[in-house]
Amino acid sequence: MSDGMTHEQAREALEALALDALDASERGAVMAHVASCAICQSELAALENTAGELALAAAPIPMSPAQRDRIRARLMARTSADRVSRDPLAAAVPLRVESGSAASDAGVRELRPYMKVRRTFGPAAWMAMAASLVAIVGVGAFLKARGERDAARASLAAVQAASGTQLAALDSLRTTLKAREQMIASLIGPQVAVMTLTSTMPTAPTARMFWDQQHDTWTFVGHHVPMPKAGRTYQMWLVTPTSKISAGTFMPSQNGEVMMQATHAMPKDSLAAVAVTDEPMGGSPQPTTAPMMVAAK
Amino acid sequence: MNPPSTPQPYLAQGTAAPVGAEPGKGRAVESEDEALVRRMAAGDDQALGALYDRWQSVVHGVVARMLRQADDVEDVVEETFWQAWRQASRFDRTRGAVQTWLLTIARSRALDRVRALRRRREEPLEGDDGQIVVQQAAEGDPGLDAEISERRRLVVAALSGLPAEQREALELGYFGGLSQSEIAERTRQPLGTVKTRMRLALQKLRSQLQVLGNEGEGSG
Numbered sequence: 001m002s003d004g005m006t007h008e009q010a011r012e013a014l015e016a017l018a019l020d021a022l023d024a025s026e027r028g029a030v031m032a033h034v035a036s037c038a039i040c041q042s043e044l045a046a047l048e049n050t051a052g053e054l055a056l057a058a059a060p061i062p063m064s065p066a067q068r069d070r071i072r073a074r075l076m077a078r079t080s081a082d083r084v085s086r087d088p089l090a091a092a093v094p095l096r097v098e099s100g101s102a103a104s105d106a107g108v109r110e111l112r113p114y115m116k117v118r119r120t121f122g123p124a125a126w127m128a129m130a131a132s133l134v135a136i137v138g139v140g141a142f143l144k145a146r147g148e149r150d151a152a153r154a155s156l157a158a159v160q161a162a163s164g165t166q167l168a169a170l171d172s173l174r175t176t177l178k179a180r181e182q183m184i185a186s187l188i189g190p191q192v193a194v195m196t197l198t199s200t201m202p203t204a205p206t207a208r209m210f211w212d213q214q215h216d217t218w219t220f221v222g223h224h225v226p227m228p229k230a231g232r233t234y235q236m237w238l239v240t241p242t243s244k245i246s247a248g249t250f251m252p253s254q255n256g257e258v259m260m261q262a263t264h265a266m267p268k269d270s271l272a273a274v275a276v277t278d279e280p281m282g283g284s285p286q287p288t289t290a291p292m293m294v295a296a297k
Numbered sequence: 298m299n300p301p302s303t304p305q306p307y308l309a310q311g312t313a314a315p316v317g318a319e320p321g322k323g324r325a326v327e328s329e330d331e332a333l334v335r336r337m338a339a340g341d342d343q344a345l346g347a348l349y350d351r352w353q354s355v356v357h358g359v360v361a362r363m364l365r366q367a368d369d370v371e372d373v374v375e376e377t378f379w380q381a382w383r384q385a386s387r388f389d390r391t392r393g394a395v396q397t398w399l400l401t402i403a404r405s406r407a408l409d410r411v412r413a414l415r416r417r418r419e420e421p422l423e424g425d426d427g428q429i430v431v432q433q434a435a436e437g438d439p440g441l442d443a444e445i446s447e448r449r450r451l452v453v454a455a456l457s458g459l460p461a462e463q464r465e466a467l468e469l470g471y472f473g474g475l476s477q478s479e480i481a482e483r484t485r486q487p488l489g490t491v492k493t494r495m496r497l498a499l500q501k502l503r504s505q506l507q508v509l510g511n512e513g514e515g516s517g
Binding site: 059079 | 342353354357368369371372378379392397401405449452470478480495496498499502506
């Protein structure tokens with residue numbers, strides 16, 4: 001159908017447009033007409049309202065209490081961080097997760113803010129691999145790190161009260177605490193962008209990348225990541241519109257967990273995506289396989 | 298966790314939009330959902346929690362209908378409410394009801410995931426055999442807000458009144474995310490036939506919902 005679509009032709013396609021079922025070849029022409037036709041705009045709005053009602057035809061499926069609370073806790077954490085990002089003056093005040101949430105199970109009640117950054121641009125081939133363009137707080141990884149930090153802090157206090165013979169242990173704990181503090185900062189700092197990597201594999205590993213833009217630190221946290229084949233390794237790539245930059249290689253633990261950090265300075269607007277590929281041991285100068293995980297920023 | 302909303306009769310006190318009502322008409326009084334979205338726009342996360350409690354099972358049902366993987370479903374449910382939070386200030390009650398807005402977000406996010414998975418895996422869609430997804434509303438839909446349950450009953454009743462082939466076109470387009478050409482290929486029908494079925498189906502659905510909504514309004 002050509003761009004010169006008549007009102008009648010466009011009108012006949014409005015139902016399909018409202019259902020988002022128009023073929024791409026037709027959609028542009030219909031949209032062009034609607035943009036300049038008040039009658040079609042009004043009709044489309046009404047049809048979209050009707051189409052929206054169709055969702056109610058699907059049977060409601062209550063979530064398990066654990067799942068329901070888990071999502072709720074993540075939403076509350078994200079809204080808290082979102083509020084702070086809108087009002088930086090509130091950043092100094094610790095925020096709280098609602099009681100009864102998954103967070104309370106971990107004995108952690110406070111959250112510090114992070115700044116969410118979302119942009120949509122980048123190389124089409126890599127962008128197409130991303131299932132969602134979202135930036136979210138990795139509550140699980142954060143809570144784990146936070147719990148570890150609190151544990152280290154408690155141990156430090158105990159050691160400080162002990163005799164001088166424990167100074168070596170104290171130093172060790174200080175080092176541990178500092179490392180934990182740095183890691184937490186790299187996860188929840190005010191200039192940390194968070195990207196969810198979506199797997200292209202059937203076993204569905206999950207991962208999140210925390211980009212601390214203030215300190216140029218990249219923290220990658222993965223779960224359920226399968227062990228690569230013998231002689232192979234995983235390689236992380238920072239994808240810009242013009243290049244794919246290696247951020248290093250990594251191997252998952254026996255239980256599929258990954259925690260990897262890299263340092264690489266990059267202008268905030270340069271990143272298009274992060275991706276993980278399967279490469280020969282030692283890594284490759286450029287990706288040689290399709291990404292097994294990718295997130296667009 | 299907020300307590301569940303108090304069940305309300307459908308259209309009680311004129312606070313909700315009738316199913317199938319034309320956008321922005323006859324809704325001088327703010328509905329409970331609209332009040333929640335207004336509070337969300339002002340940064341009240343308790344309002345988001347309340348909206349979540351009210352609609353989570355419905356959103357979950359829609360998303361679970363469209364996606365196979367539990368992890369995908371959970372992600373999309375979360376992203377749906379997150380997008381609602383982020384875009385609450387852009388909600389326009391004159392353009393439609395909150396439930397339409399929210400469920401449209403859910404469907405869009407689920408479709409994004411469906412299409413991305415399809416591109417990657419060349420995976421056939423659930424329901425691609427023309428499986429009818431509309432299920433009769435259970436009596437009262439236990440656990441569901443009474444008002445939402447009533448709306449659902451009306452939609453199911455309206456859909457049930459459509460010829461099977463028209464309902465199939467709607468369902469493959471809406472829940473399956475298929476284009477008209479893809480539906481034609483899937484159902485082995487001429488493209489023109491699919492277009493006609495889809496157009497008639499949505500027109501009839503709109504008409505039916507208006508009739509049923511008016512009846513409900515009259516009896517409520």
